[in-house]
Amino acid sequence: MTQVTDSAPIGNSDSDLPVFLDSSYSWFRLAISVVLxxxxxxxxxxxxxxxxxxxxxxxxxxxxxxxxxxxIMIGFGAGNFLVGKIVDRHGIxxxxxxxxxxxxxxxxxxxxxxxxxQFSLIQGLMIGLGTSTFFGPLMSDISHWFHRRLGMAIAAAxxxxxxxxxxxxxxxxxxxxxxGWREAYILxxxxxxxxxAPLTLLLRxxxxxxxxxxxxxxxxxxxxxxxxEISPRTLQTLLVIAGVxxxxxxxxxxxxxxxxxxxxxxxxxxxAEMLSLMLVGGIISRLVSGILADYIGGxxxxxxxxxLQCTALFxxxxxxxxxxxxxxxxxxxxxxxxxxxxxxxxxxxFLPAREAGQRVGLVIFATVIGMALGGWLxxxxxxxxxxxxxxFINGIAWNFLNMFIIGALLWKTKKRIFAAA
Numbered sequence: 001m002t003q004v005t006d007s008a009p010i011g012n013s014d015s016d017l018p019v020f021l022d023s024s025y026s027w028f029r030l031a032i033s034v035v036l037x038x039x040x041x042x043x044x045x046x047x048x049x050x051x052x053x054x055x056x057x058x059x060x061x062x063x064x065x066x067x068x069x070x071x072i073m074i075g076f077g078a079g080n081f082l083v084g085k086i087v088d089r090h091g092i093x094x095x096x097x098x099x100x101x102x103x104x105x106x107x108x109x110x111x112x113x114x115x116x117x118q119f120s121l122i123q124g125l126m127i128g129l130g131t132s133t134f135f136g137p138l139m140s141d142i143s144h145w146f147h148r149r150l151g152m153a154i155a156a157a158x159x160x161x162x163x164x165x166x167x168x169x170x171x172x173x174x175x176x177x178x179x180g181w182r183e184a185y186i187l188x189x190x191x192x193x194x195x196x197a198p199l200t201l202l203l204r205x206x207x208x209x210x211x212x213x214x215x216x217x218x219x220x221x222x223x224x225x226x227x228x229e230i231s232p233r234t235l236q237t238l239l240v241i242a243g244v245x246x247x248x249x250x251x252x253x254x255x256x257x258x259x260x261x262x263x264x265x266x267x268x269x270x271x272a273e274m275l276s277l278m279l280v281g282g283i284i285s286r287l288v289s290g291i292l293a294d295y296i297g298g299x300x301x302x303x304x305x306x307x308l309q310c311t312a313l314f315x316x317x318x319x320x321x322x323x324x325x326x327x328x329x330x331x332x333x334x335x336x337x338x339x340x341x342x343x344x345x346x347x348x349x350f351l352p353a354r355e356a357g358q359r360v361g362l363v364i365f366a367t368v369i370g371m372a373l374g375g376w377l378x379x380x381x382x383x384x385x386x387x388x389x390x391x392f393i394n395g396i397a398w399n400f401l402n403m404f405i406i407g408a409l410l411w412k413t414k415k416r417i418f419a420a421a
Contacts, residue, residue: 020207026145030153032202033142036096037160038167039196040134042188043072043103043127045168050181058116067116068123070372075128077368080136083129084361088354091207092141095133096200100192103130107189111182135161136364139344140356144207151298151345155290158341162286165279229412232351236359239343240366242405246306247370248377249313249399250336252391254278255375257329260388266322274329281333289338290345298345299413303406305342308335310399316392340367350413374398 020026047069055065083095106126113119139157146153175184230238253260257278258271285305293301312332319328343363344356351359378391385391 021145021147022149023145025205026153029145029203029205030142030156032199033138033157034160034163036196036199036203037134037138037157038163039192039199040096040100040103041131041161041164042168042192043106043123043131044076044161045165046172046184046188047072047123047127049169049172049176050184053176053181054116054119058119060116064116067120071120071124072128072131073368073372075124075126076132076135077365079129079132079361080364080368081358081361083133083137084140084357084359087137087141087357091204092133092137093200093204093206095137096203097197099130099133100197100200102126104189104193104197106130107185107192111185132361136344136361137357139341140348140360141203143344143348143356144353149294150348151293151301152287152290154344154348155286155293155338155341158344159283159286162279162283162337166276166283169276230409235350235409236347236362238405238409239346239363242402243340243343243363243366244370244373245398245402245405246309246339247367248374249309249395249402250339251371251374252313252378252388252395253316253329253332255371256378256382256388256391257325261325263388264320264325266325270322274326277326277330278333281330281335282337285334285337286341289342292338293342293345298342298349299406299410302339302342302346303403303410305336305339306399306403306406309339310396310403311335313392313396313399317389340364343367 051065051069054068055061058065083099086095103126106122109126110119110122113122135158138160139154142153142157143150172184172188175187254275257274261267261271261274289301289305292304309332312328312335315328315331316325319325344360347359347363348356374395377394378388381391381394382388
């Protein structure tokens with residue numbers, strides 16, 4: 001079987017595009033991908049609901065009770081890169097199915113352990129790795145089925161993660177209170193194996209290969225739509241650094257808004273509501289940013305999101321009233337939601353499509369590192385200053401680094417003039 005390459009030219013008209021791009025099946029595949037991401041991302045959000053229960057049951061402090069979430073994020077970050085490489089070679093369906101079984105097993109086995117370290121290990125190796133397939137690899141897969149609406153498709157697939165954050169905590173919280181966290185986790189395990197696993201089989205259809213032209217390149221395959229004056233390795237490295245920087249900034253409100261509200265005397269519940277508002281704003285932001293990227297490109301969309309995120313961070317410094325924090329948190333969600341998917345769009349625009357899985361996964365891994373580093377730095381700064389004001393300023397400084405890198409990349413890039421096939 002011949003291999004699809006990325007050096008083929010692309011025609012000027014839509015009639016030159018392969019028939020499977022932007023087709024009715026493409027939209028069906030996208031819809032299934034959003035559902036899969038919404039269900040498959042349960043591990044990232046369910047752990048937040050049960051942390052107080054875990055802390056009380058195992059008799060540990062809040063830092064130790066947070067270890068399972070940290071383990072999930074480590075597994076999630078590493079899995080985006082590792083699974084992405086597998087998806088590039090073997091397609092998405094089998095990794096999704098295996099990940100669904102891994103998730104279901106992880107949720108069930110979590111109910112059998114007797115200490116926080118065993119619990120954390122399962123969260124990282126099974127739930128974190130399992131969840132990762134339903135984010136970066138799913139975005140890279142859907143990118144092969146769209147051309148005209150590439151940005152919107154990637155952003156919609158990424159929105160499933162935020163849909164999960166908006167749905168799962170509300171679904172699980174009453175079960176956790178009334179029945180216990182173990183019963184909630186067993187229910188999630190059953191839902192995953194009976195609903196999620198079968199749904200993954202709907203994505204068994206793989207991107208078709210095409211005959212080679214006399215020059216040895218594949219015909220009628222969309223090439224990268226843009227080109228850069230810098231090498232792919234340098235571009236990838238800069239995107240990784242930018243991903244760390246933007247998410248160090250992003251983590252300050254997302255990780256610490258609940259604690260910030262508690263310190264201000266508004267209570268934990270109000271902070272949780274503000275976090276939910278961020279996620280709702282993030283969903284809107286991701287969808288709008290995806291549509292915008294189809295018109296102005298991923299780099300410009302990424303820069304706009306970074307500038308807006310920086311502006312929203314500035315708003316947190318003078319406005320610390322209850323109503324104003326609700327408003328600023330929603331604005332922050334509207335600002336930052338489209339940033340991470342924009343990295344995937346940039347990679348598909350500038351770098352080889354055959355490497356999309358591992359390249360997207362690497363940048364997603366960098367953003368997870370940024371979130372972890374930023375959450376820790378903000379806590380460390382708070383411990384030294386007894387205030388979050390300096391932590392917000394630290395986030396703004398990292399945000400400026402991100403804007404500088406993206407601005408420099410935008411300056412160095414130019415549109416490719418498409419030649420007829």
